[in-house]
Amino acid sequence: METCTDFLFARPSFLEGVARIMDVGDTLNEYNSSPSAQEADAIAISLDWSMVGQDIDCAIDAYESQSEA
Numbered sequence: 001m002e003t004c005t006d007f008l009f010a011r012p013s014f015l016e017g018v019a020r021i022m023d024v025g026d027t028l029n030e031y032n033s034s035p036s037a038q039e040a041d042a043i044a045i046s047l048d049w050s051m052v053g054q055d056i057d058c059a060i061d062a063y064e065s066q067s068e069a
Contacts, residue, residue: 016028
């Protein structure tokens, strides 16, 4: 169960990507927003540590399956 976070990145659809080709004024840029910079940082750090936890779980599972064999 490997997942990743994209909280700070825009994930445009195919049609948005096509529209960005024609967007000379750079008006279509839209990113995830938060009420404050501190809240955005807190969310991003929380998600980063969640990913670290998932990596540790995967390493433990791999170690346990190696030691059983």
